[in-house]
Amino acid sequence: MKINPITCAVLAALAVSRVSYADGTTPPAPTEQPATATQPATTSQPNKTTSAQAAMLGVVTVTAQHMAQDMQDVPITIQAFSGNTLQQLNATSFDDLIKYLPNVTFAANGPGQGNIYMRGLSTGFLGNQSSATIAPFPNVAVYLDDQSMQFPARNLDIYMVDMDRVEVLEGPQGTLFGGGAEAGAVRYITNQPNLTRFGGSAEASTGVTDGGAPNNSANAVLNLPIIPGTFAVRGVIYNDHQGGYIDNVPSTFTRQPTDGGGAMAPYIAAGGTSVANNYSVAQNNWNPVDTQGARLSALYKFNDDWNFLIAESYQNQDAKGQASTYPIGADGQRLGTDQITTFVPAWNNDHFTNTAWTLNGQIGDLSLVYTGGYTNRRISEQQDYTNYSRSAGGMYYQCTGTSAGLSSAGKPICYSPNGYWNDTVSSSHQSHELRLSTPEDGRFRVIGGLYYEDFNIDDHMRFNYLTIPSCTPQNLATALAGGNPCVAVAESSPGVTLPAGTAFGENAQRGYKQEAAFGSMSYDIIPxxxxxxxxxxxxxxxxxxxxxxxxxxxxxxxxxxGTYVGNDTVMNYHKTYHGFKSRANVQWNITPNMMVYYTFSQGFRPGGFNRTTSGVAKLDGEAQYQKPISYAPDTLTNNEIGFKSTFFDDRLLFNASAYDMRWDNVQMQFFNPLVLGNTTFAVNGPNYKVDGLEVQFTGRITDGLTIMGSGSLNHAKQTNSPCLVNNIPGSPGYNSCIIETGAVGDNTPFANPFGNVGSVPAFSPRSQYNMRLRYDWTFGGGFKAFAQAGFNRTGSMYNQPATYPNGAGVTDITTVELRYLQGGYTTVDASIGVAKDNWNVSLYGTNLTNNHASVFTSSAQFIESEVPIRPRVLGVKVGFKF
Structure with missing residues (x-):
């Protein structure tokens, strides 16, 4: 088993540490109850939750409404997981957590590469190439404490260690959390320094992956009150190694006469092709992931009314290889489970630092909070794109000698099919928020604030599949003397020379500044x-x-x-927009243990820009549609009723909610090279209606046995069917729906890309549910033991909207938007452990049935690919509290 240097350093530090407790609270031990909410307790009823009740089912305090509340008092659908619960579930990443989140799906394209969707609000996912430049902003917000971590198509994979809790807020949160929280928000809340208690904890684990390489992890937490009661610091360090389990198997790549729609046939007949292979990069377990990080926070208490918190976070995630597999390999061979055929080195390195600060204080009866943060994120990714060579576009950049290639001069010849894309991204995200609120126990309560945000992205994207020799002096001389043509290295603007082999790409910068003001008022009509x-x-x-x-x-x-021929499009786009988003709710406490609510809420997400405005959808050689420069925000309106309660002397918690949501002016992306051009663009399109039901329950069957579960039924459908309208004045059919395209004399019907009324959106399973059992007991000499088991079921879903081309059985792939059905799947996890004094040890297993279901099937690399869930893992974890 390979252990990284940081792991060794952590374990060495633990060997010389003293024994005490990290957070001044009761340690997470096997006999602690699962972290879920007890009966509702409003801020005007501070004594309603007793210590006995808390011991029965536990209490999770959340800040979903910018105030500390029992989760049961928040009039929205919310799921919250305390730090203890995360440890019990062995959850360190969002992939681990999502199995307990009904109504949440994740288009995962690898670590730190994906989109989170809630309640089926999705129009599909295209993959990661150029995502920093072209992808719309997400409609689910991700927060680390009070700092927004959103990013187009690349949700930051925050490692969950030393967390106070994770909150998952469903439905639009636009009033308090702004743009990006259109469909909901995921909030990672870290532990703060304890001013009075020295201590810490340490944990290490090791395990095996079925058919893959071993895993290991270690983390340590230290809390140090430097001036007891006044100043304290808290630090955490972690290292996690996930062994690879996908095999890049040896393969050849043989060009076929059918490549490029048959355009390859003349090259094969002329003997102008050769067979390539991937032998230099083929290897087993080629997708390991290493995550390393640290967090240091400091809390200073000026007096009873004022304190200041600052935190510095660092994380580096290094993912080798690719997270996807291919059912059919590059040469048409059927592959086995968890196998792929790729031809170039691949990786995704994702690094971020975050500085965040919070000032809390009292001005008379008013509470003041000023919080701010600055995040710097850097990404370097390279992925195989060799299968693009089978398309007409790929041939264009790799072949010469016929009209199908970049040049028709010379003898028909095709050079290496090996291609890849490389993306280098850097971003900065700065935010400031000032909030004022009246006392939380008042009959009339007000909270208001100001918000400022500055988000900047710098993206350098390279599609490196140009394999025709470049025009070095020798190659140019040969070409001019009648030999095979050469192609000059691309330049994006005068003097900006790109790497040899770069066929296409962008040097793009995008971002926004946001100013906002918000306010909310609550009044107890009947206290x-x-x-x-x-x-x-x-x-x-x-x-x-x-x-x-x-x-x-x-x-x-x-x-x-070095010759600049002006073959680039300059982007210099700007726009502003403004508006209001509101919410309202009525909350009725029928009894101290039973609450019903109605909530109306609105959400939105920012718009964006397209890279070019070229004409597409040609008919008889004439364009019928000009791509727009920009697309507008889309909006979401939610009407929700809910019920939260506890029964049987607080042994049973039951929550339920039903909702009706209207998603309007929805942003959609298109990439169909044969009809809509060879670059992705986005427009505003149809509306969707989403109806659903969600339930959560926790039952204490005996003093030691607890059952927990949640589930959702979701029905999402398209409610209108706009069309792509001919917007080029003077062209035949101007201002009417485009119904056919094609070359002169070869017109073909054009399917409406927006979809049909009643069709189901992407990543919208009809049902999701999970359940788990936990039993705690004690035995001789103070030993405390537990056993836990559970399952998760996710229903089938599609990866793209209904009108996108069906990908089933398609081998000649010409678009990244093929529609695949991702089958439903079930996973089973279990663990058992024992603790005594400051030590605990547990055995755990995930995906015990060894399911290999795909969580993201796509044609993004011009071949059918599937991102599988991790195979069965068996491991042991040892913890020590001091």
Missing amino acids: DVLTVTGGTRYYHYSEWQTGTEFYTTAAQVDVPN
Whole structure:
């Protein structure tokens, strides 16, 4: 078993540490109860939750409404997991947590590469190439404490160690959390320094992956009150190694006469092709992931009314290889489970640092909070794109000698099919929020605030599949003397020379600034019984995108490297928009243990820009549609009723909610090279209606046996069917729906890309549910033991909207938007452990049935690919509290 240097350092530090407790609270031991909410307790009823009740089912305090509340008092659908529960579930990543989140799906394309969706609000996922430039902003917000971590198509994979809790807020949160929280929010809340107690904890684990390499992890937490009662610091360090389990098997790549729609046939007939292989990169278990990080926070208490918290976080995630598998290999061979055929080195390195600060204070009866943060994130990714060579576009950049290639001169010849894309991204995200609130125990309560955000992305994307020799002096001389053509190295603007082999890409910068003001008021019409709340948020966005998108064209054939031929499109786009998003709810405490609510809420997400405005959807050689420069925000309106309660002397918790949501002016992306051009673009399209039901329950069957579960039924459908309208004045059919495209004399019907009324959106399973049992007991000499088992069921779903081409059985792939059915699946996890004094040890297993279901099936790399769930893992974990 390989152990990284940071793991060794952590274990060495633990060997010389003293024994005490990290957070000044009762340690997480096997006999502690699962972390779920007890009966509702409003802020005007501070004594309703007794210590006996807390011991029965536990209490999770959340800040979903910018105030500390029992989860049972929040009038929205919310799921919260305490730090103890996360440890019990062996959850350290969002992939671990999502199995306990009904109504949440995740289009995962590898670590730190994916989109979170809630309640089926999705229009599909295209993959990661160019995502930093072209992907719409997500409609589910991700927060680390009070700092927004959103990123287009690349949700930050925050390692969950030393967490106070994780909150999952469903439905629009636009009033308090702004743009990006359109469908909901995921909030990672870290533990703060304890001012009075020295201590810490340590944990290490090791395990095996079925058919893969071993895993190991270690983390340590230290809390140090430097000035007891006044100043304390808290640190955490972690290292996690996940062994690879996907095999990149040896393969050849043989060009076929059917490649490029049959355009390859003349090259094969002329003997102008050769067989490539991947032998230099083929290896077993080629997708290991190493996550290393640290967090240091400091809390200073000025007096009883004022304190200041600052935290610095660092994380580096290094994922080798690719997280996907191929059912059918590069040469048409059927592959086995967890196998792939790729031809170039691949990786994804994701690094972030975050500095966050919070000032809490009292000004008379008003509570003041100022919180801010600055995040810097850097990404370097490279992925195989060799299968693009089978398309007409790929041939264009790799072949010469016929009209199908970049040049028709010389003898028909195709060079290496090996291709890849490389993306280098850096971003900065700064935010500031000032909040004022009246006392939480008042009959009339008000919270208001100001918000400022500055988000910047710098993306350098390279599609490196141009394998025709570049025009070095020798190659150029040969070409000009009648030999095979050469192609000059691309330049994105005068003087900006790109790497040899780069066929297409962009140097783009995008971002926005947001100013907002928000307020919310609550009034107890009948104290402790009936409460009404209303609030709104005014927002103003200044959005921009600049840079260039560059191409390789015939103008670069047989000219010297370094020649700029003006083959790039300059982006210099700006726009502003503003508006209000509001919420209102009525909360009725029927009894101290039973509450019903109605909530109306609105959400939105920012719009964006397209890289070019070229004409597409040609008919008889004439374009019928000009891609728009920009697309507008889309909006979500939610009407929800809910019920939260406990029964049988607080032994049973039962929550339920039903909702009706209207998602309007929805942002959609298109990439169909044969009809809509060879670059992705986005527009505003149809509306969707989503109805659903969700339940959560926790039952204490005996003093030691607890059952927990949750589930959802979701029905999402499209409610209108706009069309792609001919928007080019003077063209035949101007201002009417585009119904056919094609070359002169070869017109074909054009399917409406927006979809049909009643069709189901992507990543919207009809049902999801999970259940788990936990039994705690004690035995001789103070030993405490537990056993836990559970399962998760996710229903089938599609990866793309209904009108996208069906990918079943398709081998000649010409688009990244093929529609695949991702089958439903079930996973089973279990663990057992024992603890005594400060030590605990447990055995755990995940995916015990060794299911290999796909969580993201796509044609993003011009071949059918599947991202499987991790195979069965068996491991042992040892913990020590001091």
